[in-house]
Amino acid sequence: MALPEVKQSATEARLSALTMPDAGCTRAAREDALARVLETGLPGRRDEYWKYTQPDTLVSPDAIPAAVFSDDEPLMFSELDRLSIVFVDGVFNAEESDDLTMEGVTIDRLEDICCKDIHWAKDLYGVLETRGQSPVQRPLAALNTAFASDGVAIHVTGKPTKPINLIYRHASPTSDAILHHVVRVESGAEATILETGPAASRFNKCTEIDIADKGTLHHVRAQGRDHERRAATHMFTRLGTESVYKSFTLTVNGVLTRNEQIVELTGDDAVAHVAGACVGDGDFHHDDTVFVTHDAVNCESRQVFKKVLRNGATGVFQGKILVKQGAQKTDGYQISQSLLLDDDSQFLAKPELEIYADDVACSHGSTSGAIDETALFYLRSRGVPTKDATNMLTLAFLAEAVDEIEDSALAEEIVSRLEGWLARRS
Amino acid sequence: MAALDQTQVKEGVDQETVDAVREAGTYKYGWDTDIEMEYAPKGVNPDIVRLISEKNEEPEWMTEWRLAAFERWTKMEEPNWAMVSYPKIDFQNQYYYARPKSMEEKPKSLDDVDPKLLATYEKLGIPLKEQMILAGVEGAEDAPAEGRKVAVDAVFDSVSVGTTFQAELKKAGVIFCSISEAIKEHPELVKKYLGTVVPVSDNFYATLNSAVFSDGSFVYIPPGVRCPMELSTYFRINAENTGQFERTLIIADKGSYVSYLEGCTAPQRDTAQLHAAVVEIILEEDAEVKYSTVQNWFPGDENGKGGIYNFVTKRADCRGDRSKVMWTQVETGSAVTWKYPSCILRGEESQGEFYSIAIANNYQQADTGTKMVHLGKNTKSRIVSKGISAGKAQNTYRGLVSMHPKAKDSRNYTQCDSLLIGDKCGAHTVPYIEVKNNSSRVEHEATTSKVDDDQLFYCRQRGMDEEEAVALVVNGFCKDVLQALPMEFAMEAQQLVAISLEGSVG
Numbered sequence: 001m002a003l004p005e006v007k008q009s010a011t012e013a014r015l016s017a018l019t020m021p022d023a024g025c026t027r028a029a030r031e032d033a034l035a036r037v038l039e040t041g042l043p044g045r046r047d048e049y050w051k052y053t054q055p056d057t058l059v060s061p062d063a064i065p066a067a068v069f070s071d072d073e074p075l076m077f078s079e080l081d082r083l084s085i086v087f088v089d090g091v092f093n094a095e096e097s098d099d100l101t102m103e104g105v106t107i108d109r110l111e112d113i114c115c116k117d118i119h120w121a122k123d124l125y126g127v128l129e130t131r132g133q134s135p136v137q138r139p140l141a142a143l144n145t146a147f148a149s150d151g152v153a154i155h156v157t158g159k160p161t162k163p164i165n166l167i168y169r170h171a172s173p174t175s176d177a178i179l180h181h182v183v184r185v186e187s188g189a190e191a192t193i194l195e196t197g198p199a200a201s202r203f204n205k206c207t208e209i210d211i212a213d214k215g216t217l218h219h220v221r222a223q224g225r226d227h228e229r230r231a232a233t234h235m236f237t238r239l240g241t242e243s244v245y246k247s248f249t250l251t252v253n254g255v256l257t258r259n260e261q262i263v264e265l266t267g268d269d270a271v272a273h274v275a276g277a278c279v280g281d282g283d284f285h286h287d288d289t290v291f292v293t294h295d296a297v298n299c300e301s302r303q304v305f306k307k308v309l310r311n312g313a314t315g316v317f318q319g320k321i322l323v324k325q326g327a328q329k330t331d332g333y334q335i336s337q338s339l340l341l342d343d344d345s346q347f348l349a350k351p352e353l354e355i356y357a358d359d360v361a362c363s364h365g366s367t368s369g370a371i372d373e374t375a376l377f378y379l380r381s382r383g384v385p386t387k388d389a390t391n392m393l394t395l396a397f398l399a400e401a402v403d404e405i406e407d408s409a410l411a412e413e414i415v416s417r418l419e420g421w422l423a424r425r426s
Numbered sequence: 427m428a429a430l431d432q433t434q435v436k437e438g439v440d441q442e443t444v445d446a447v448r449e450a451g452t453y454k455y456g457w458d459t460d461i462e463m464e465y466a467p468k469g470v471n472p473d474i475v476r477l478i479s480e481k482n483e484e485p486e487w488m489t490e491w492r493l494a495a496f497e498r499w500t501k502m503e504e505p506n507w508a509m510v511s512y513p514k515i516d517f518q519n520q521y522y523y524a525r526p527k528s529m530e531e532k533p534k535s536l537d538d539v540d541p542k543l544l545a546t547y548e549k550l551g552i553p554l555k556e557q558m559i560l561a562g563v564e565g566a567e568d569a570p571a572e573g574r575k576v577a578v579d580a581v582f583d584s585v586s587v588g589t590t591f592q593a594e595l596k597k598a599g600v601i602f603c604s605i606s607e608a609i610k611e612h613p614e615l616v617k618k619y620l621g622t623v624v625p626v627s628d629n630f631y632a633t634l635n636s637a638v639f640s641d642g643s644f645v646y647i648p649p650g651v652r653c654p655m656e657l658s659t660y661f662r663i664n665a666e667n668t669g670q671f672e673r674t675l676i677i678a679d680k681g682s683y684v685s686y687l688e689g690c691t692a693p694q695r696d697t698a699q700l701h702a703a704v705v706e707i708i709l710e711e712d713a714e715v716k717y718s719t720v721q722n723w724f725p726g727d728e729n730g731k732g733g734i735y736n737f738v739t740k741r742a743d744c745r746g747d748r749s750k751v752m753w754t755q756v757e758t759g760s761a762v763t764w765k766y767p768s769c770i771l772r773g774e775e776s777q778g779e780f781y782s783i784a785i786a787n788n789y790q791q792a793d794t795g796t797k798m799v800h801l802g803k804n805t806k807s808r809i810v811s812k813g814i815s816a817g818k819a820q821n822t823y824r825g826l827v828s829m830h831p832k833a834k835d836s837r838n839y840t841q842c843d844s845l846l847i848g849d850k851c852g853a854h855t856v857p858y859i860e861v862k863n864n865s866s867r868v869e870h871e872a873t874t875s876k877v878d879d880d881q882l883f884y885c886r887q888r889g890m891d892e893e894e895a896v897a898l899v900v901n902g903f904c905k906d907v908l909q910a911l912p913m914e915f916a917m918e919a920q921q922l923v924a925i926s927l928e929g930s931v932g
Contacts, residue, residue, distance in 0.1 A: 048507065325849065340864030343831070349859040354509075355874050358846035362874040366859055369867040 007041040010059055014042055017061035018147045024114035029126030033145035036130075040137045049136055052316040052348040053258055053287040058140060058232045063176035063202035066228035066255075073420075075167065076196045076222040077413060082165040083107075085152060089170065089200050090177020092150050096169075104158025105191060110151035110180060121153035124182045128208040128236035132262040136291065141234040141260070144206040148180030155184050156191040156215070163192035163218075163410075168199030170226055175200035181207045185215035185243070192407065193217065198224025198254070203231040213240040213267055219247040220410050222417075223254060227283075230256040241267030241296070248405045250414055251278040251286055252421060258287040265292070265299040265327075275304040275404035279418070280313030280345070281425065287316035288336075294327040294357075303334040306401040308394050310341035320352040323360050332362035339397050340370055341390075391422040453759075456694030456724060459546045459664050463583070464530065466523035468667075472496060475637050478523050478584075482606040482640070485613060495626045495636035502630045508793040509822045509854055510762050512735060515700060522638045524665040525585040536588045543587050547580055550691060552660045554580055554590055575655040576687070577602055581672055583665045584640035591655060598654050600684075601646040605673050608644035615646055619677055623706035623743040623770070631702040631764075632739040635671045639704065642672035647682035647713075656685045656912060661703075663692035663723070663734065669700040676706070678713035680746065685716040685912055691759070692724040695732050698761055702737045711746030711773065716754070718911055720919055723759035730789025730818075733761025740767035744776035747802070751777070754910045756919040757784040757792055766824065768797035771805035771833070778807040781907040785923060786819030786851070795825035795842075795856075800833035800866065810906045811842040814923075815851035822854040829866040836866040844874040845903055847896070897923070 003011070015037070023030050043055035057064055085107065086096035092109055100107040113121040126145040132138060154164060166181070177200035185191060189212075199205070211217055223231065231254060237245050251257050263272045278286045292301045307315035317336040338347035347368045355362060371393055379389035395418060402418075405411040466477050475496045479489040504515075528540035536544075536554055547554050577591035579602065586604030595602050601612060609616050626636045643659040663670045678684055692699065701723065707715055717740075726733025736759075742751040753767040769778030780796040798807035813821040823842045844853035855872045877899050885895035901908070904923055908916055 328849070338861070340861065343834075343863050343865065345864060346860070346862040348861070349857075349870075351855075351857060351859075351870065351872075353844075353855040353872060353874055354852070355844070355846065355854065356852040358849045358851070358876045360846075360874060360876070364855070364870075364872050366857070366870040367868060368859065368861040370864040 003041040004044070007044045010044065011037065011041045013061045014059055020147055021149055025122050026114070026125050030146045033126055033129070033142045036133065036142045037139055037146060040139050042139050042143065052318070053285060057230055057256060058202070058258065063174065063200070064230065065173045066201035066226060066230070067173055068170050069198070069224070069226035076417060077165055077194055077410070080163065080409065082163045082194065084165050084167055086167045086169060087150065087179065087199065089172050089175035090150060090179055090203070102160050102162065104156065104160035104189070105164065106155040106157065107164070108153045110148070110153060113153050118153060120155060120184050121182050124184060124208055124210055128210065128238055129206060129234070131264065132234070132236045138234060138260060140204060140232045141206050144178055144180055144204050144234070148178045148206065151180040151182070153182045154193070156189045156217070157186045159190045163194050165194040165196065168195070168197035168203070168224070170198040170200055170224060170229065173201060176202045178204045183207065183209040183217070185209070185211040185217050187212040188214045190216040191218070193219050195221040198226040198229040199231065201229060203229065203233070205231070205233040207235045209235065209237040209245070211237065211239050211243040211245055214242045215240065216244040218406060219245070220405055221249045222414070223249065223251045223257060225253045227253050227255065229254050232258045234260045234262065236262045237272070238264045238266055239270040239272055242269045243267060244270070245272045246404060246406060247274045248401065249276045251276070253281065253284060254286070255283055256285045258289065260289045261291070263292045263301065265294050265296050265301065268297045269299065270296065271300045273302040273304070273404050275401045276306070277398045277401040278307045278315065279421065280307065280309045280315060282311040282313060284313040285316070286314070287318070289318040291320045292322065292332070294321070294323045294330045294332065296327060298329040299327070300331045301333070302404070304401045304404055305336045306398050307338040307347065308341065308398065309338060309345035309347065312344040314345070315347045317349040317351065317366070319364070320354065321362055321364070323355040323357050323362065325356040327357050328359040330357065330360040330362065332360065334364035336366045337397070338368045339394065340368065391419070394422060395419065453694060453724060455550060455691035455722065458693035459542060461540070461542050461664070462527040463524050463665050464527050465521045465665070465668070468521055469518040470522050470638060474522055478638055478640055481523065482609065484609055487617070488609055491621070492637050495633055498627045499630070499633040499637055502627070502633055504630050508764050508824070509820060510764065510791040510793050512698070512762050515735070520700065521665065521668040522671065523640055524583040524668045526582060529585050529587065533588065536590065539588055543582060546582070546662065547660065550660070550662065552578060552580065552689070554578060554588055576658050577655055579604060579643045579659045581641055581659060581661045583663060583668055583670060586641045586643070595654070599648040599651055600653050601644065602657055603644055605642040605644045605675060608675070612646070615677065616644070616675065619706070619708050620675060623708060623741050624704050624739050629739060631737040632704050635673060635702050635704045635739070639671045639673035642674045642703070645676040645684065645686065647678045647684050649680040649682060651682045653682070653684040656687055658687040658689070661688070661690040663699060663701065666695055667697065667699070669702065672703045674703070674705040676715060677708045678710065678715050680710045681712040683714045686718070687912060688717070688719040689722070691722050692734055694724050694727070698726070698733055698735055700735050700737070703739070705738070705740040707742035707751060709742065709744045709746055709749035709751055712748045713746060714750045715742065716752045716912070717742070717767070719755040720922065721755065721757045721759050721763070722922065725759045725790050726761040726788065728788045730761070734759065735762045736760035736765060738765040740765065741770065742768070742778070743770045744773050744778065747773040747775055749773050749776045752779040752781070752910070753796065754781045754907065755783070756907070756911070756922060757782065757794060758922045760792070761790060763792040763794050765794045766796055768799070769807060770799045770801065771807065772801045774802040775804045776802055777805065780809045780811070781910040782811045783814070783904045783907045783919070783923065784811070784821055785814045786816070786821045788817040788819060790819040792820070793822040793824055795823045797826040798828070798838060799826070800829045800836045800838070803832070803834045803836070805833055805836045807838045809838070809840040809842070812904050812907055813842070813844040813853055814847065814900060815844070815853045816847040818850045820852045820854070822856060824856040826858040826860070827868055827870070828860040829862055829868060831862045834863055834865045838868045840870040842872045843903070845900065846874065846876050
């Protein structure tokens with residue numbers, strides 16, 4: 001079917017501003033992705049899946065310039081013992097990065113997977129992204145597969161002692177980055193991947209994660225505090241039998257952020273937790289779009305999303321649990337909550353369930369409201385100033401999401417940063 | 427009963443029960459009335475629209491209104507966002523107007539109505555005689571005489587057959603008649619309110635309805651009047667290949683109250699039939715309307731053949747402060763349901779409530795829910811939806827709760843639960859929540875589960891058979907909604923819940 005004219009021309013305009021890298025063995029996957037973009041077109045205002053988030057600035061041929069944010073704070077997790085992989089405006093920076101060798105894991109740049117003949121990565125590139133295009137189309141992810149200019153392939157074969165930290169530095173106010181990572185966690189292996197930083201003025205990132213039977217992956221992400229940055233990220237995760245995936249994202253600021261998490265439980269007894277905390281102030285639009293598919297028996301999934309919004313900030317949550325026929329004994333849970341600190345902010349949510357198996361327990365909840373006056377009064381009557389009491393209640397509200405982080409050192413760092421930011425702001 | 431054949435009957439259910447259920451058959455209203463009918467030519471075009479208008483002896487402005495709607499409709503596209511699938515409807519291959527020959531001359535009173543028609547309603551348990559109460563209501567005979575009167579407007583295919591208790595209602599100032607009568611007798615009211623809640627171009631089916639609606643009910647409750655009895659419209663589709671397009675307009679003036687009941691059935695046929703109704707309710711200050719529906723259109727047979735496509739637009743506009751509307755629906759029939767009774771809470775402190783039980787069995791598909799649009803300050807809404815799927819059916823709750831920036835201090839509470847009986851059906855929840863101020867509170871909860879084994883075990887232990895036990899557990903699951911129904915409907919609904927699920931033990 002022909003695309004609507006507006007969509008057709010927007011798609012053509014965007015594509016004309018891009019060149020496909022000379023990609024060797026990923027060429028076929030990239031061309032296939034490009035064909036899919038041409039078929040579906042890029043997201044437009046009238047698309048149901050973009051009902052609450054305007055995709056225009058994510059789709060425009062050029063990125064809208066964004067001032068580089070600077071403050072005196074050290075980068076998140078910089079105190080931790082970790083392996084750093086640094087990208088500046090979406091380009092790998094060897095000088096700032098650590099040596100990429102570590103026991104239990106092999107890390108390569110995306111451009112090396114062909115010459116080094118890394119089979120698993122060649123076989124994974126674009127595969128989970130393609131699977132994630134149904135039943136809902138995600139053309140920005142397909143665009144990424146076609147045009148990604150850099151990225152890493154992380155192969156976890158053991159239990160590396162340090163977390164792997166992908167650091168995205170933003171240096172140029174006109175940068176427009178497209179990164180694509182592939183991650184494979186082998187059977188029984190376990191690793192932690194951290195992601196920090198704003199990356200670029202506009203950032204399109206796609207990560208494909210394949211977790212084999214009994215593999216475990218922890219993912220903690222803190223998106224940069226730059227006020228003007230824009231980002232559209234996709235994480236496609238496939239889980240095998242008895243595997244575990246736990247992901248947490250902290251988003252503070254950013255004029256526009258759309259984080260999509262597509263999780264597919266394909267092996268029995270797998271566990272996937274996806275959580276997010278976001279603090280939005282002023283001209284801020286944050287969208288969490290999550291799609292969890294249960295396609296095996298006795299799996300567990302949790303989605304926990306908390307948003308604190310003020311000064312006209314907008315929070316969006318689109319979450320879905322799809323339980324396929326035969327995915328019996330599914331335990332699915334989803335909660336999305338917003339705390340609106342003033343009257344100008346808004347929360348838009350679409351928490352969905354789609355269930356085709358009868359022996360399941362699935363529930364979702366969504367709430368929105370102001371700070372609890374009774375709790376505030378309680379704290380004030382015990383001598384806590386209003387400002388501190390509000391911050392305390394705000395942190396308590398976000399706690400359920402932060403609690404999803406298993407590593408207490410990581411969780412503490414997140415909480416202490418949040419405390420600092422809340423205190424400074426109010 | 428295919429559901430039984432496909433569903434593994436659990437050990438311990440004796441064959442007698444299974445056979446008894448198999449025998450029972452599920453749809454009691456599948457017979458038809460053999461009566462001479464008069465049809466408009468098949469299809470829809472401006473001439474048909476004019477013809478319907480002419481048959482109803484409508485004034486020029488009404489004909490123009492319809493034609494404008496038709497013009498709009500030709501430019502619209504059929505919506506496809508609902509989680510339902512059905513073969514493409516050929517809108518030119520069905521009748522848009524069918525009335526019994528005997529209705530050519532409108533009967534002056536119910537005594538003049540064709541006895542065959544009266545018998546039809548009698549058989550459905552809806553006697554069109556004023557001294558009688560609705561049949562089949564247990565306990566009704568003990569109720570005080572005043573309390574059990576229900577005025578009925580009976581709609582048969584495209585025309586209203588008659589309306590009972592009109593004289594008595596008139597004494598209270600209440601106008602209750604068919605919409606075609608209202609267009610002639612009370613044009614000022616119709617002109618003022620028609621299409622103000624559901625605009626002509628609201629959606630594909632509402633626009634089609636605006637062009638071709640043939641009849642329906644009209645209610646006006648004057649200021650301060652508490653309607654002395656419950657009002658009811660009973661819709662019967664009888665003719666084959668005919669769509670029913672009725673239009674209901676209810677106006678509750680300041681401080682008035684009315685409880686309105688709606689029932690519907692259709693004969694069992696192999697081909698699907700379209701039913702596209704529009705219901706508009708206007709509530710002025712302090713008015714209260716209770717609107718209850720037991721929708722029992724023919725659901726198609728156990729192989730999914732035939733049945734009614736029920737594409738309905740229902741909306742209440744709480745214009746006045748402190749007005750209150752309550753929708754209660756029990757949806758057990760129809761092959762495909764596409765229905766979202768909604769509330770526009772414009773007046774300050776106005777309230778909207780929606781209670782729904784949707785049961786889908788065999789190949790039925792239901793996509794239903796509500797919209798609560800909070801515009802005024804201190805408005806409140808509550809949504810309680812229970813969806814039950816069995817056989818190969820799909821049941822979707824789809825709803826919107828919207829808090830506008832000006833709707834300060836408003837509240838919403840939503841609970842939607844789904845129950846799955848058998849492993850070939852589906853239950854889905856698609857809520858939209860839009861909160862644009864912070865003094866309002868919105869809470870949404872949803873769960874999906876199967877019939878609880880412990881509860882079943884408990885019932886079985888006390889000597890109930892599996893069927894009874896499931897019916898009891900399901901009735902418990904639906905209790906919140908059943909309690910909101912007027913007494914006349916509660917019993918019927920409770921029985922319907924049991925009937926619809928017969929044979930779904932799995």
